[in-house]
Amino acid sequence: MSDTDSGQFHVTRLYHPSHHVTDLHAAEEWFERVFGRPSRPLSEMTKKAPASEGYPTNYSSFTPISDVLFDTIDPKLYVLNGVQQYADVDGPTLKGFGWYVDGIVDAYRRLKDLGIAMVGQDGVVAEGDNPPSAPGSPMPIFFTVPDSAGLRYEFLPQIPFLLDHRLVPGWEVPPVSDDDPLGIERCSHHTILTDRPDRALRLMVDGLGGTVVHEGRNEVLGATSTYVHLADAVFEYAVPDADGPAHSAWAVNAPNDTYHSITWKVADLGRVERHLKEQGVDLRIRTEEVVVTESETSLGIPWGFTTALTTGDPRNAETPR
Known part of the structure; x- marks a missing residue:
């Protein structure tokens, strides 16, 4: 569906x-x-x-x-x-x-x-x-x-x-502004940690008509993830490895799920890294593909930044430049 x-x-x-x-x-x-x-x-x-x-x-x-x-x-x-x-x-x-x-x-x-x-x-x-x-x-x-x-x-x-x-009538996702210190293009996806993806998919797919667009490993989280596109957004339902970095974050609300993070598609990770450091925001992860902040210095959220939308995301052709 x-x-x-x-x-x-x-x-x-x-x-x-x-x-x-x-x-x-x-x-x-x-x-x-x-x-x-x-x-x-x-x-x-x-x-x-x-x-x-x-x-x-x-x-x-x-x-x-x-x-x-x-x-x-x-x-x-x-x-x-x-x-x-x-x-x-x-x-x-x-x-x-x-x-x-x-x-x-x-x-x-x-x-x-x-x-x-x-x-x-x-x-x-x-x-x-x-x-x-x-x-x-x-x-x-x-x-x-x-x-x-x-x-x-x-x-x-x-x-x-x-x-x-x-x-506002006619609104569209805006192009990146020169004044935007993080160079955000749009939201990539929202990450929810769970040990019951079947429960989430019953709501998202069976109930609301969302579409599973990708399934695979998220090595940054240490999790196996299912990505669902619904309306204007993509939602990652990630099952953390028992010994992975996200497991303790999931356990905070267990047996319920945990809304863990939001990841943004940006124009330049170097721009993101420089600005975050200038503002006293520590980085948990920095690879060629992604930057993730330390939640303790970023309003309790491990914000993610990437230069690519997830595999299968139907919005890949729509990202403003």
Whole structure:
């Protein structure tokens, strides 16, 4: 099944990765300094229209990075009806991501038919024939339960969203800017560590209509990986070797999956290496094909940088120059 043949619904675009931090302002400063990208707070959405009653707007900021909208969240500030919805974190960490969906009711029913457990934005189990809606709003929105799907994945319709740069009519992945200190062309892929790729593929392929585009070894991670193309992105589901460098990172959330890293396609690895070192970001790996940062000096994420998209990626012919 392809990502364009999913019955009565269509996954249109990756919405955003979610990143939980202890200090929003520090994260915003890091993205500005290291990625050369300004962030915008969620509160900008309520300048002309008030937020739903009781819904906080101070807990999140969004950073546009080429074809990705990156969402940073302080879980202490995300409180609905007096209840903090996300657990505190000791340090910054990737948590999950989600998609814009056309025909979201049918998507919800498809996942429900597959036995994938879901909840609403308030954490209440979704059991009805129709998806739950956002608090104080009729907009459908739901999330998978990690025990059932591996991660907390989010689903919502593609509504107007002021902070999403990609929703401007006619938007395309931009060429590399001379002002971009990292020379980012686009996102290559998102890496999820798992010991149950079958669980992930049930959601991504059987449920959402994604396509497996490559299977093989990732020697940098020390893992055997399956790459899935869905909508506008590629997702690597990597099974770490028991004695490999990624095994301990997976074990943090075991038996659930771990959203481990994001890898960017860039114009020049030398440019990346020089800038990261200038900004005090240490490198874990540097080969002719890839640069990977030390997570301790890069917001808890081992960011990857490469000059080539993954084997089988259908976007290979689309990368801007």
